[in-house]
Amino acid sequence: MESWRRNPLTFWVFALPPSLWLAVFFLAPLALVWMMSFGEKVGLIDIVISWRPDNYLRAMDPLYLQIFLKSFWFAGLTTAVCLVMGFLVAVAITFAPPRRRPLLLLLVMLPFWTNLLIRTYALIAVFRTKGLVNFGLEQMWEWSQSVLQGVGLGDLGLLGPEFEPLQLLYNNFAVVAGLVYVHLPFMVLPLYAALDRMDRSFIEASLDLGAGHIRTFFSVVIPLAMPGIVSGIIITFVPALGSFLTPDLLGGTDSQMIANVIERQFKSANDWPFGAALSFILMYVTFIAIALRSLWAGRARRGSAA
Amino acid sequence: MNRPKTGGVSRRKFLAGMGAVAAGLKFAPSSVLAAEEKKLNFYNWDTYIGETTLDDFNAASGVEVSMDLFADNDELFAKLKGGNPGYDVIVPTNDFVERMITAGMLMPLDHALIPNIANIDPTFRDAAFDPGRKYSLPYMWGTIGIGYRKSKIDGVPDDWKWVLDSDRYAGKIALMGDGTTMIQMTMKYLGYPLNETDPAKIKQAEAVLIKQKPYVKVFAEDNGQDLLLSGEVDICMEWNGDILQVMEEDDDIGYVVPKQGGLLWQDCLCIPTGAPHPENAHAFINFLLDPEAGAAIADFIQYATPNMAAKKLLSAEYNSNPAIFPPQETIERCEVATYNGAEYTREVDEAWTRIMAS
Amino acid sequence: MSRRAPPGPLDYGRRLWLRFSLWATFLFLYAPILMLVAFSFNDSRRNIVWRGFTLKYYEKAWNNDSLIEAFTNSLTIALVSTVASVILGMMTAVLLWRFRFPGKAPYEGAMSLPIIIPEICMGVAMMAFFARIGWPANLPWPLNLGAITIAHISFSFPFVAMVVRARLARFNPELEEAARDLGASQWQSFRDVLLPYMRPGLVAGGLLAFTLSLDDFVITFFTSGPETVTFPVKVYSMIRFSVTPEVNAASTVLIAITLFLTTIALWLQNRAQSS
Secondary structure, three states: OEEHHHOHHHHHHHHHHHHHHHHHHHHHHHHHHHHHOOEEEEOOOEEEEOOOOHHHHHHOOHHHHHHHHHHHHHHHHHHHHHHHHHHHHHHHHHOOOHHHHHHHHHHHHHHHHOOHHHHHHHHHHHHOOOOHHHHHHHHHHHHHHHHHHHOOOHHHOOOOOOOOOOOOOOOHHHHHHHHHHHHHHHHHHHHHHHHHOOOHHHHHHHHHOOOOHHHHHHHHHHHHHHHHHHHHHHHHHHHHHOOOHHHHHHOOOOOOOHHHHHHHHHOOOOOHHHHHHHHHHHHHHHHHHHHHHHHHHHHHHHHHHO | OOOOOOOHHHHHHHHHHHHHHHHHHHOOOOOOOOOOOOEEEEEEOOOOOOOOHHHHHHHHHOOEEEEEEOOOHHHHHHHHHOOOOOOOEEOOEHHHHHHHHHOOOEOOOOHHHOHHHHHEOHHHOOEOOEHHHOOEEEEEEEEEEEEEEHHHOOOOOOOOHHHHOOOOOOOOEEEEOOHHHHHHHHHHHHOOOOOOOOHHHHHHHHHHHHHHHHHEEEEEOOOHHHHHHOOOOOEEEEEHHHHHHHHOOOOOEEEEOOOOOOEEEEEEEEOEOOOOOHHHHHHHHHHHOOHHHHHHHHHHHOOEOOEHHHHHHOOHHHHOOOOOOOOHHHHHHOEEOOOOHHHHHHHHHHHHHHHHHO | OOOOOOOOOOOHHHOHHHHHHHHHHHHHHHHHHHHHHHHOOEOOOOOOOOOOEOOHHHHHHHHOHHHHHHHHHHHHHHHHHHHHHHHHHHHHHHHHHHEEOOOHHHHHHHHHHHHHOOHHHHHHHHHHHHHHOOOOOOOOOOHHHHHHHHHHHHHHHHHHHHHHHHHHOOOOHHHHHHHHHOOOOHHHHHHHHHHHHHHHHHHHHHHHHHHHHHHOOHHHHHHOOOOOOOHHHHHHHHHOOOOOHHHHHHHHHHHHHHHHHHHHHHHHHHHHHHO
16 A cells, blocks of 8 residues: 555546545535435425424434334344355356356356346245245145055144145244345345456365365355445445345235334335434444544554554 | 227217317417327326226327326325426325315316216215316225224124224234224214214224224234235224225135225326326326226226226126125215315324324 | 366355255345346236236337336436546545645544435435435426436445445555556546556446446436426336236346346457457
8 A cells, every 4th residue: 555645647537536426426415415314304395404403302202212123133133144145156157167167156146137126026935825935845745644554654643734834934034034135135245256366276275285175165265255344244245234125025914124113214204313313323323433443443553554 | 797899989079079079178368279289197096997098098099198106195296285386187085086176186077178077976976075077087986994804803893883982802903003093983983973083082082992902903004904914913004995805816815994984085087287298188087987997997997886887887796796885775874085174184193193192 | 177176275256055055046136137027928917927928018018108208218327427426526535545744533433424324314304405406397308307316426426435445455556556656647546547547446336326326216316397307206106006017027137138238248348458
């Protein structure tokens, strides 16, 4: 890394366009909403910026904190599942024959060019009581039953009197499954990008030196893939935290996440200032986490340089 | 089903109407521009217009209608709140008409430009939410009641108890995902007025719903009818039109408005403030209230039309369907939702957040 | 190497458990999609009970002008937004990877804001912003898509930056220095050394940006007007009442188009590589 002063021209060429874009088309709109979070609504449409923290105080109610916690739990679980699945997929793609890699990568991405809503509804068709999964299970149940019948055990009712469909929809399981389904490519892509150019001689060396595959994986592959893992976690966890369609459509009666509450503030409750405050709390928390991480990463880098 | 033909007669009649409109315009205030482009942006619910209505209007007036869809009133309101992005005709439900009038988001209608008002059933020509119908004209109306699978339910579930306060159908119940509607229907079950705003009673309704929650499979996002059809639930709270559509596919499904009465809704035609084509908008609203056009719409979407002249053109099957037109004594026990102020909205939203979080 | 040889130490691609997990993942990803495609041929107004084969929903979707229009809008927006996001994201990644400058940590934080912001909050922010600056509403196509495209670029390019940066983290900066020592100009070393190295990251980031844009509903919803409806917004309003096979048919066509285009792209790439 070099100081920007060493090469100011290049620095500005790279710095100006994205910074300007961010400032004008993101930070300025955001500032409007930030101001709104300190406002209060007057009548139906107007919002007066009173610079009072009332909305934030209201959000500190245990009711909302509990929903925040639940959302973090859902998003964390989703990220963990995505990380495990995504790692397997990314490794499998990385070690596939080179000609097949783009195709596999494409296969991971393809479902995501289908609209999120349509995909969620398709997932409902798979999970519902008379859906694909239960249909398959029922076939298997009947098949096993007839096998049992064949060997003379059919009347013992080992498998229960009749097929019990699994209740896969409208509960917290469905929400996490839906979130994993939606966010998996966000995990696979950065992992693949990090693994792809990994120097394989490190792995070879580790194996040659007597470390097993598992040890090599944890002490060589994972550290090398760390930047990809971290970006994968962030770009999975954060959108998962802010989802509202998935809990809306797949969740049961207690699957409410914080974004559902936020969405309601902007829609039916018509309380934009409170919605803005809730959104900003969500952002502050995530922002602090990311800032801490880069601070920590910076310190680690400096530490290793010294 | 006999689909009324939208033939030349109505077009000619319509053109005559247009002539009257044009004649009237000469003396209209100069705010109406001389030559309005032949375009109209219609913001509507999905599957809420006849199959050929827009083409018929185009053929009759030369105005090209582009229709855009919204999913619920909240969306419509949120979208127009920051300023009208260019819509000419919108279809909000009664309580939102009231909200939008209060917020100054609707343009007054010029009744002289809409002679087809004469076709509207007199009971719909005035409304508490819009006295004198200055801003809105009725498009369709209906109820919220209970949809159920006949073979799985004992008799006719004509009591809100079966979905709101009973474990009889545990795990097979779907309620609605909209907090305000849920609280309002619970009020009806408890014997209070639909628009009850007393915080203590809201609390009471909240307690009923929290108690019932373990037996409820899902608070459905406007898809209770699909859940019913797929066998996911056996009984659900839904809009009558939604249940009617699945009744066509499955004879085993029925609809009833419980004896405590339900919610009566009315979707209205309005022109939002800042509409770029107000002149075409008036012509379009007039066209939708035309007997034949109105009959074609009602026949296709199977909702109750307030258009008397259109009703006369429709089949007996439509006119006598109790799921479209509930018995008079049921209607008398139903109530219309009103806009109950910001304090109420907030209280109901917090109650709903607590119900969902519990 | 013969197929029968035992897998080498690095031949993870041929290990059974890894293959199994890959196929299991694909099953999870594709079962819903296959259901979706199958039900597009269902002769019923709903996607619940199979009532026989029909193609009428394809005909209906094809004749649905507003659906086609929404489709075109979505693709146009996604293409423009992807190109812009890849360029801006690449610049951000290089900037953060290469330079040390005062206020870098907060700068990085600001760059990740579009990733961490709840979509609905950004949607409202964009709507409020465009209303405040008086963004012209009645521009001719495709200029009327400007507001949506701008919003899409704003939330896509930080994602691209993140992916590219993960890639750059493993780059040996001495390579670029060596190139410059050998007399390459700044631009030449960037073009011939850094850019090729970044390419997989750029492709991955571009795919991500394209997907994000094509799929975005919430932010688009708040920035779209009557003449700028995109596919997700259209589908959303259609789907909220009931999922008709028409929507399935349109999605199937979308999948087929993407499949077709990407196959061509892959084929072209393979040919370029082998020649």
